[in-house]
Amino acid sequence: MAPRIVVVGCGVAGTAAAWSAARTGASVTVVGDFDGASRFMSGALDFQSWEMDDPRREVAGDARAFCDAIGLWRIGDQAACVATPWGIVRPARGHDRAVLDLAASGVRRVAVVRADRPDWDADLLAAAWRDDPWCVSRAMRFEPVSVDIVDGDRERWMPDAELAALLDDDVRCRDVARRLRDGTRGFDAVLTGPWLGIDTDAAAVISREASRPVGEALSLLASSAGLRFTRARDRLLSAVGVTASRGTVAEVIASGRGVIVRLQAEADAIECDAVVLATGGLAGGGILYDPSEMDVAPEMPAAPRDPFASSVRSDAVLAFEGRPVSIVGSMFGLDLARLTWPSSAHASWALDTLCYVTRDHACVDRDGRVLQGVWAAGQVASPRALGVLGAVESGVLAGRSAAAASAGPVMDRCDWTS
Amino acid sequence: MPITAVTSDPEVDVVVIGGGVNGTGVARDLALRGLRVQLIERHDLAFGASGNSSGMIHGGVRYLTSNPKVTRLSCLDSGYIQRIAPHLLFRIPFLVPVDRALGSSIFLELVDAFFGAYDRFQPLKRGKPHTRLTPAEVRSIEPGITGDISGAITFDEWGIDGARLCLANALDAHEHGAGILVHTTVERIVHSADGAVRGVIWRDRLNGMSGTIRCRVVVSASGAWAPITASLASIDPVHARVRPGKGIHVVFDRRLSNYAIATYAIDGRQVFLEPWENVTVLGTTDTDYYGDLDDVSATSDEVRYLVQGLAKMMPSLRRARMIGTYAGVRPTLYAYGPITNNLSREHEIIDHARHGADGLYSMIGGKLASYRIFAEEMSDIVARRLGCDRACTTHVVPLPGGDRAVDVSELATACGIDLVSATRLAYRHGSRSIEVGEQIRGTRRGADMVCTCEAVTDAEIRYLVRKEFVRTVDDVVRRTRLGLGPCGGMRCAARCGLVLADELRMAPREGLAMAMEFAHRQARARAVCLGPTQARQEALATAAFRAHLGLGAWEQR
Numbered sequence: 001m002a003p004r005i006v007v008v009g010c011g012v013a014g015t016a017a018a019w020s021a022a023r024t025g026a027s028v029t030v031v032g033d034f035d036g037a038s039r040f041m042s043g044a045l046d047f048q049s050w051e052m053d054d055p056r057r058e059v060a061g062d063a064r065a066f067c068d069a070i071g072l073w074r075i076g077d078q079a080a081c082v083a084t085p086w087g088i089v090r091p092a093r094g095h096d097r098a099v100l101d102l103a104a105s106g107v108r109r110v111a112v113v114r115a116d117r118p119d120w121d122a123d124l125l126a127a128a129w130r131d132d133p134w135c136v137s138r139a140m141r142f143e144p145v146s147v148d149i150v151d152g153d154r155e156r157w158m159p160d161a162e163l164a165a166l167l168d169d170d171v172r173c174r175d176v177a178r179r180l181r182d183g184t185r186g187f188d189a190v191l192t193g194p195w196l197g198i199d200t201d202a203a204a205v206i207s208r209e210a211s212r213p214v215g216e217a218l219s220l221l222a223s224s225a226g227l228r229f230t231r232a233r234d235r236l237l238s239a240v241g242v243t244a245s246r247g248t249v250a251e252v253i254a255s256g257r258g259v260i261v262r263l264q265a266e267a268d269a270i271e272c273d274a275v276v277l278a279t280g281g282l283a284g285g286g287i288l289y290d291p292s293e294m295d296v297a298p299e300m301p302a303a304p305r306d307p308f309a310s311s312v313r314s315d316a317v318l319a320f321e322g323r324p325v326s327i328v329g330s331m332f333g334l335d336l337a338r339l340t341w342p343s344s345a346h347a348s349w350a351l352d353t354l355c356y357v358t359r360d361h362a363c364v365d366r367d368g369r370v371l372q373g374v375w376a377a378g379q380v381a382s383p384r385a386l387g388v389l390g391a392v393e394s395g396v397l398a399g400r401s402a403a404a405a406s407a408g409p410v411m412d413r414c415d416w417t418s
Numbered sequence: 419m420p421i422t423a424v425t426s427d428p429e430v431d432v433v434v435i436g437g438g439v440n441g442t443g444v445a446r447d448l449a450l451r452g453l454r455v456q457l458i459e460r461h462d463l464a465f466g467a468s469g470n471s472s473g474m475i476h477g478g479v480r481y482l483t484s485n486p487k488v489t490r491l492s493c494l495d496s497g498y499i500q501r502i503a504p505h506l507l508f509r510i511p512f513l514v515p516v517d518r519a520l521g522s523s524i525f526l527e528l529v530d531a532f533f534g535a536y537d538r539f540q541p542l543k544r545g546k547p548h549t550r551l552t553p554a555e556v557r558s559i560e561p562g563i564t565g566d567i568s569g570a571i572t573f574d575e576w577g578i579d580g581a582r583l584c585l586a587n588a589l590d591a592h593e594h595g596a597g598i599l600v601h602t603t604v605e606r607i608v609h610s611a612d613g614a615v616r617g618v619i620w621r622d623r624l625n626g627m628s629g630t631i632r633c634r635v636v637v638s639a640s641g642a643w644a645p646i647t648a649s650l651a652s653i654d655p656v657h658a659r660v661r662p663g664k665g666i667h668v669v670f671d672r673r674l675s676n677y678a679i680a681t682y683a684i685d686g687r688q689v690f691l692e693p694w695e696n697v698t699v700l701g702t703t704d705t706d707y708y709g710d711l712d713d714v715s716a717t718s719d720e721v722r723y724l725v726q727g728l729a730k731m732m733p734s735l736r737r738a739r740m741i742g743t744y745a746g747v748r749p750t751l752y753a754y755g756p757i758t759n760n761l762s763r764e765h766e767i768i769d770h771a772r773h774g775a776d777g778l779y780s781m782i783g784g785k786l787a788s789y790r791i792f793a794e795e796m797s798d799i800v801a802r803r804l805g806c807d808r809a810c811t812t813h814v815v816p817l818p819g820g821d822r823a824v825d826v827s828e829l830a831t832a833c834g835i836d837l838v839s840a841t842r843l844a845y846r847h848g849s850r851s852i853e854v855g856e857q858i859r860g861t862r863r864g865a866d867m868v869c870t871c872e873a874v875t876d877a878e879i880r881y882l883v884r885k886e887f888v889r890t891v892d893d894v895v896r897r898t899r900l901g902l903g904p905c906g907g908m909r910c911a912a913r914c915g916l917v918l919a920d921e922l923r924m925a926p927r928e929g930l931a932m933a934m935e936f937a938h939r940q941a942r943a944r945a946v947c948l949g950p951t952q953a954r955q956e957a958l959a960t961a962a963f964r965a966h967l968g969l970g971a972w973e974q975r
Contacts, residue, residue, distance in 0.1 A: 123862070188708050294949060298565065349960055
């Protein structure tokens with residue numbers, strides 16, 4: 001019988017885990033309840049924070065195969081250069097297919113489309129991108145151009161992703177393409193906000209029609225890139241035969257012979273051979289900051305407790321700044337000043353170090369014993385901030401390991417100090 | 419060391435050092451009397467205690483028994499401030515629940531009588547007389563109060579935006595001929611061999627430029643920096659010493675209560691929770707401070723001390739969402755011995771003639787509520803010395819924007835913004851909001867909301883640069899509260915930096931670097947009060963900054 005795998009969480013890491021486990025022939029169910037950090041993705045693909053990333057690093061093996069399979073992302077041989085909606089230009093290992101790669105050959109004079117949208121001031125952004133040292137060194141020019149692609153008050157106030165979805169309509173898409181073609185003559189490329197389609201590759205259609213590359217700057221909030229991912233994820237999971245179900249996992253119990261996954265809403269539980277926890281970090285909701293000081297009490301909380309908890313109850317132990325999370329020596333909680341944002345580029349944020357203690361993606365308990373059949377992937381398994389590619393890499397490995405190990409038991413013990 | 423100022427240097431009558439409420443108050447008073455004034459501020463207007471206060475023009479009720487003179491003066495001046503800046507004031511009704519543990523109903527009688535005495539001063543500031551409430555009445559108006567109480571007293575105070583008050587004073591001084599230099603530090607106070615003050619040497623801290631201004635009088639209104647300023651005239655800093663008292667406040671994401679609630683912290687100090695503008699403010703601490711005055715911040719200990727104090731009366735406060743903290747240092751009058759809480763809030767003017775700097779005065783102590791009278795006392799001395807016989811008019815001449823009320827719905831329609839935004843705009847600028855409105859209409863994308871938490875438009879930021887001495891993102895924040903909402907500047911900081919750079923004709927990157935600096939500082943102010951919801955928000959904000967600006971390494975690129 002094929003091993004039964006449950007993946008908790010359906011962001012980038014969970015999807016990659018489910019996909020890679022399914023590829024080995026496992027029977028996979030994904031349980032997820034809401035959109036986590038992946039839903040806010042910017043459209044740039046990095047392994048980690050881009051300033052610390054190596055843009056030459058190869059995306060290989062299963063990770064590469066996953067990126068190809070999801071069919072949404074472009075990863076060239078060279079690093080790409082993308083424009084952020086905050087006015088800088090930055091390298092990225094890959095990018096959402098709708099995002100414009102400024103490093104593509106022949107891109108010198110870029111039209112920035114003016115749109116009557118509150119978060120998009122093309123004149124201000126063009127001036128900022130023009131000022132970027134990388135663009136200056138390549139003598140790139142950004143010029144605002146007026147092309148009417150937003151129609152009326154309703155579209156003016158729409159979230160980016162909703163506006164993008166309008167371009168999934170072929171008629172509208174071709175109309176916009178014609179306007180952009182006529183309005184940006186003489187330019188090498190055209191930069192828009194994140195509005196170029198969700199379910200379709202509208203950027204490609206428009207680029208063809210306009211006969212010059214037309215693409216987006218990165219997404220900010222209400223991310224178009226994030227919505228595209230969730231749609232592509234659903235297509236991919238159904239294509240590889242993964243069962244996806246909505247629900248909140250309350251608890252994971254490793255019994256030694258298998259794993260029981262208890263859902264919050266149902267009395268029933270899912271029995272399986274292995275579970276992959278890909279619930280996300282603090283931003284995604286997989287790790288909760290829930291200190292005792294928040295207890296509603298007049299003077300002092302009833303009991304001290306670990307300030308951080310996983311959203312899923314289990315014996316798997318979390319670490320913070322490299323040490324297992326444990327009760328703080330105060331009835332009130334941590335010295336919060338240590339949680340502040342680092343001001344130097346090479347320091348990491350303390351809250352980014354929160355993750356499961358893992359050994360090759362297998363979770364361990366408080367005594368350092370590997371928990372049979374409990375695996376972790378993505379941000380919840382990484383002691384530093386991951387980019388999309390980092391989550392993919394982590395996901396495919398965890399998924400494959402979970403499926404492979406389900407064949408037979410592995411006993412191991414890990415040492416905190418190692 | 420005596421240095422002779424070059425005669426070609428610009429000359430004024432008075433140099434005022436410090437752009438807090440006392441400095442801007444003095445500059446305005448002297449400018450209204452026709453004197454030539456130059457104000458020099460090391461950081462920004464309201465950078466120190468004035469911009470980090472509890473935001474109240476309170477009547478000095480805590481001095482009622484120890485020093486009723488302070489109470490009377492505070493109430494009188496609160497009345498004057500209402501007359502000259504009605505747009506900046508808002509009523510804050512206070513509730514003082516009386517803990518049953520403090521001793522039966524007799525204690526309530528005492529509190530009742532105490533506030534009965536305070537009522538005598540209330541008409542001076544258009545305050546309402548106090549009332550006495552039963553426990554049932556208290557629970558019906560503030561259901562969150564669950565402590566065991568024998569009743570409560572209400573009394574009346576006025577809230578104000580301290581930073582806007584400083585700005586209004588500086589603006590009026592400027593419009594009456596005074597020069598205002600911000601982000602400019604005084605490097606030396608120059609005097610001749612006989613000790614007479616001749617001028618100051620200044621340096622711009624943002625661009626490094628420096629120069630000399632000649633003058634006959636220097637007024638140091640530098641708050642807790644007073645001894646540092648005095649030392650610039652080569653006199654012993656003990657002649658201008660203060661007892662710096664750090665005070666922090668915690669900010670919640672919304673108005674949590676109908677009334678401000680005053681209660682006691684674990685050490686018996688009074689602490690309070692006040693609905694203030696769009697948020698709720700919890701304050702305050704008072705501890706001796708030995709740190710860097712240019713970089714004061716709250717600690718999680720201080721936050722917990724305050725939360726504990728209020729949660730005893732209102733336990734649900736622990737679950738409320740804190741979105742930030744701010745900290746400042748009071749320039750309390752010096753005394754060795756008393757605990758900080760018992761130190762005098764009175765003020766004092768020191769004439770440094772006897773210390774070898776004739777023409778240098780230090781303004782020590784004071785409080786927001788009595789700034790105007792303090793400025794008047796100082797200005798009387800300076801005017802007499804300079805042979806100017808014009809009397810003080812600062813209690814009758816309206817501050818900029820305070821001359822007439824604005825029809826908010828008309829303003830909203832005229833500049834194409836919603837009613838809430840127009841109300842906030844009119845609060846900040848009073849009748850000057852009509853000028854801002856014209857700018858909104860006349861600017862490309864002027865009505866774009868850069869900060870949606872506080873409703874700050876693109877055009878308002880440009881207006882601040884042109885009219886309100888703004889040079890950095892933080893300056894915009896002090897004047898508008900941009901970026902201090904729940905989003906932590908994730909939406910607005912970068913855009914604000916770009917608009918600012920555009921308006922100041924700087925490279926866009928310099929604007930982004932300022933935004934980054936602001937974001938870092940605010941992250942620190944938020945970290946010490948992080949709660950469950952805000953932690954997730956913080957992670958999201960950090961991720962956004964990381965993806966779109968990075969951690970700032972591009973500055974060196």
